Amino acid sequence: MKKHTKIISLFLIAVLLLSVIALPTSAAWNWMTATGAESMDRGLSYTVKRASATITVDGKVSAGEEWQYADDSQVFGLSVVNVDSGHPDAEHLLTPTFKAMWYSDGTDAYLYILMNVNDKGIASVGATAWNGDLFQGGFDENGDGTKELALPAMYLGGRELTEGQVSGISRFTYKTDDRRTSDGTGDGYTVEMQYKFKNAADCSGTVLMDLFVTNYLESIQQYERYSWNGIYDGSHAVTGDLVISADLANPNLAVMTDDAIFYNGETAIASRNKDTEGKITLPLKASERTIAGWMTMETTPKFYAPGAKIDAGSTQIKLKAVFAAPVTSTGASIFIGDGNKLRFEATLPSLTDISSYVTEAGFIFVELAKLTDAILADGVTAEELTAASVEFSAVKAEAIAENIKGVATAKDGDTKYAAISYIKIKYSDNAEIVIYSDFSAENNSRCVSEVAAAAYNDRTSVKTEDYTFKQGKDYGVTNFEIMSYSPYANVQLDVLKKLGKIS
Ligand SMILES: [Ca+2]
Ligand SMILES: [Ca+2]
Numbered sequence: 478m479k480k481h482t483k484i485i486s487l488f489l490i491a492v493l494l495l496s497v498i499a500l501p502t503s504a505a506w507n508w509m510t511a512t513g514a515e516s517m518d519r520g521l522s523y524t525v526k527r528a529s530a531t532i533t534v535d536g537k538v539s540a541g542e543e544w545q546y547a548d549d550s551q552v553f554g555l556s557v558v559n560v561d562s563g564h565p566d567a568e569h570l571l572t573p574t575f576k577a578m579w580y581s582d583g584t585d586a587y588l589y590i591l592m593n594v595n596d597k598g599i600a601s602v603g604a605t606a607w608n609g610d611l612f613q614g615g616f617d618e619n620g621d622g623t624k625e626l627a628l629p630a631m632y633l634g635g636r637e638l639t640e641g642q643v644s645g646i647s648r649f650t651y652k653t654d655d656r657r658t659s660d661g662t663g664d665g666y667t668v669e670m671q672y673k674f675k676n677a678a679d680c681s682g683t684v685l686m687d688l689f690v691t692n693y694l695e696s697i698q699q700y701e702r703y704s705w706n707g708i709y710d711g712s713h714a715v716t717g718d719l720v721i722s723a724d725l726a727n728p729n730l731a732v733m734t735d736d737a738i739f740y741n742g743e744t745a746i747a748s749r750n751k752d753t754e755g756k757i758t759l760p761l762k763a764s765e766r767t768i769a770g771w772m773t774m775e776t777t778p779k780f781y782a783p784g785a786k787i788d789a790g791s792t793q794i795k796l797k798a799v800f801a802a803p804v805t806s807t808g809a810s811i812f813i814g815d816g817n818k819l820r821f822e823a824t825l826p827s828l829t830d831i832s833s834y835v836t837e838a839g840f841i842f843v844e845l846a847k848l849t850d851a852i853l854a855d856g857v858t859a860e861e862l863t864a865a866s867v868e869f870s871a872v873k874a875e876a877i878a879e880n881i882k883g884v885a886t887a888k889d890g891d892t893k894y895a896a897i898s899y900i901k902i903k904y905s906d907n908a909e910i911v912i913y914s915d916f917s918a919e920n921n922s923r924c925v926s927e928v929a930a931a932a933y934n935d936r937t938s939v940k941t942e943d944y945t946f947k948q949g950k951d952y953g954v955t956n957f958e959i960m961s962y963s964p965y966a967n968v969q970l971d972v973l974k975k976l977g978k979i980s
């Protein structure tokens with residue numbers, strides 16, 4: 478009851494001042510007249526982005542911290558003034574703001590706040606260690622109207638709180654970078670705070686939060702309070718909305734409470750919740766790219782296929798995209814001694830990461846003319862060709878290595894063959910999938926005659942390490958050919974000329 482009386486008296490002073498003092502027309506002056514309301518809700522909202530790395534609570538923006546990605550909040554409004562005579566003039570006007578980010582280490586979830594206050598001075602308000610100025614506020618992490626943490630007066634002396642220092646505070650720490658001076662010409666102060674969620678799973682995406690700062694002036698009786706959403710003392714419910722962002726267009730975001738977070742490299746790109754069976758369906762692609770699967774980010778990782786349904790477990794899991802689709806190299810080789818053979822090559826990226834899961838590698842070969850637009854649109858795979866009743870051959874590579882080769886047998890010199898490389902993977906849940914390379918007709922299909930003609934015409938006018946054979950012979954281009962150098966000796970060029978159907 479006593480407290481209630483005090484609140485009313487504060488309001489009377491505020492209202493009285495409004496009527497007698499000429500106020501500067503600054504947006505920061507946000508006088509509240511909602512007497513009787515539980516708080517002076519300004520209806521403000523702030524979107525909290527996800528940090529991809531932890532934040533060090535040292536009062537400052539340290540190297541590697543992602544504070545630059547967090548927006549500034551709305552400027553705090555003046556919520557309470559308590560002065561003996563007259564109100565401080567505009568030079569005392571503060572315009573505090575904060576930034577907020579959230580982070581989860583997979584076990585716990587944290588809300589970080591970086592509050593900037595342009596309070597220049599430390600007032601001498603008596604023999605206190607805390608120099609008057611302070612901040613206060615509260616956190617209602619599940620938005621049910623009850624604060625999971627109510628902050629008592631937090632002083633700026635750089636104090637590091639532990640559970641034993643302030644009763645009931647075990648999930649909150651802060652550090653101050655204090656740049657105030659006793660002559661009132663300082664550069665303000667910054668407070669970096671860490672709030673650890675009591676039960677992040679209860680948070681459906683909105684945390685109610687508010688902060689106020691108190692600036693003491695000439696005496697303990699003279700102070701002004703500024704708050705983000707209108708709270709002006711610790712007894713009130715907090716009502717500012719901190720919206721935990723699920724904006725997946727921003728690469729550093731995911732929903733804190735979701736059961737699985739998906740990464741592309743160091744960046745969180747998606748998140749998902751378990752279904753009614755307690756399972757999580759893994760995304761088919763990562764950042765619009767085809768993937769070989771998802772690897773759990775734990776000491777003994779597990780590897781799963783794109784689209785696999787896995788048990789969610791009881792704690793949030795993190796999975797990293799593995800890009801390991803084989804890449805068929807451009808072009809093909811022919812054999813001088815056998816005009817029916819075309820050799821294609823491919824590379825297997827990220828093989829070292831998944832070598833224990835790759836059970837086979839190789840190629841499928843198919844006549845290019847048989848690839849319909851529908852097959853090309855769906856992607857050329859053994860399943861697709863079988864379904865379309867298109868004949869193809871499959872050739873296993875001799876060994877699984879970063880570079881593999883495969884030989885196609887051509888029916889004649891002019892039929893173009895398409896080559897698609899593949900790897901077969903056996904995942905941690907024993908599922909098996911074949912992953913194919915992308916196919917481009919321009920790069921990955923050849924016939925013997927065109928390879929021979931290209932090899933035949935591959936000349937330089939000066940001798941190099943690879944072009945060592947001086948022709949000394951005209952095959953048709955007078956005065957050039959006789960001077961040119963080829964990787965092939967004349968006897969081989971004779972064969973290439975014939976295979977290449979060069980007249
Ligand atoms: Ca920091
Ligand atoms: Ca001050």
Ligand SMILES: [Ca+2]
Nearest residue numbers: 617619621623
């Ligand atoms: Ca609550």
